[in-house]
Amino acid sequence: MLVVNRVLLVTGCCLSEAQVTRYGASYSRIIELPQPTSPEAIFDAGRMATDYILGGPEYIDAVALERMPALERLVLLGTGVASFVDQSAAAARGLTVMNTPHMNVESVAEFALAMLIVNASNAIGSADQVRAGVGWPQGPWKTLREQKIGIFGLGHIGRALLQRLHALGVENVLYASRHRHTEMEREYGLIYVAHTELFQNCDSVSIHVSYNPVTHHIINRAILIAANRDLSILCFANPRVIDPDAARDALVLGQIRRLYIDGYYREWQANRGQVDDPEGLLALPGDRFWATSHLAAQTHNAIGRQLEQALELLSPARRLPK
Secondary structure, eight states, rough: OOOOTTTEEESSSOOOOHHHHHHHGGGGGGEEESOOOOOHHHHHHTOOOOOEOOOHHHHHHHHHHHHHHTEEEEEEEEGGGGGGHHHHHHHHHHHEEETTTTTSSSHHHHHHHHHHOOOOTTHOOOOOOOOTOOOOOOOOOOOGGGGGGEEOOOSHHHHHHHHHHHHHOOOOEEEEEOOOHHHHHHHTTTOOHHHHHHHHHEEEEEEEEOTTTTTTTOOOHHHHHHHOOOOOOOOOGGGGBHHHHHHHHHHHHTTSSSEEEEEESSSSSGGOGGGOTTTTOTTTTTTTTTEESOOTOOOEEOOOOOOOEEEESSSSOOOOOO
């Protein structure tokens, strides 16, 4: 039976025909913005939304919530709610916030594996110089099996990356994590170290920690000063686990070789590029720093699975009593 008083807003993707058939009767209207052009477009389209599936690049804070007065429930397509929702503002509003964890694990792990190779070979720095006609950089680089690789955070994604490295014959892998995983150490020959040692001893470190007050700027100036000078850091966590001032100085001074972040400190329309970049990282050459627009989890399979789970979480059977 049609539920006439509920409106669903979906950003970043669209429901399939089968999903519309299965879930459409729960809503009087479904609004889809697969590629939202601005926050205003979202607020204008979703001002009457009661349910919200957040799969786009937007950040929802107290100001955004004021523009969506009917909103009762929000589901993030992904795990890291803190990167997309002001949780204090949501709690003050009484908004129910949910997520779809662990459904992008394979996508992010595969992407991280590819970026380990791209960064080790300095492919981006090379491409920049070729495009500009200012150089033809060539030089030896280490394959995955020649590197000592660190994984910071051995949750679902860290473990999936480890399994891929092991399948390719990579044997020299270190990790730092809140908890020690002795069974995985035995199975994969994994070496447990303190996170400070990870950056001192590895050629590449892939970061997969959760963002919270404890991990805010956990990669700080002291760690970077003591790091391996040939180190490449790859961050697939919230960028704020890295102190940007310390990172910029470390890159400029040659205390580390390279930093890559899938995401940035300001994203979507808030990102003005080099013209307005307080962190000063975007002005560095590509052989030192580069960033991408949260690509790791944007695969068809990951988005489809997360969307299905989000629709299930919002289905009438799970609806909380008012």
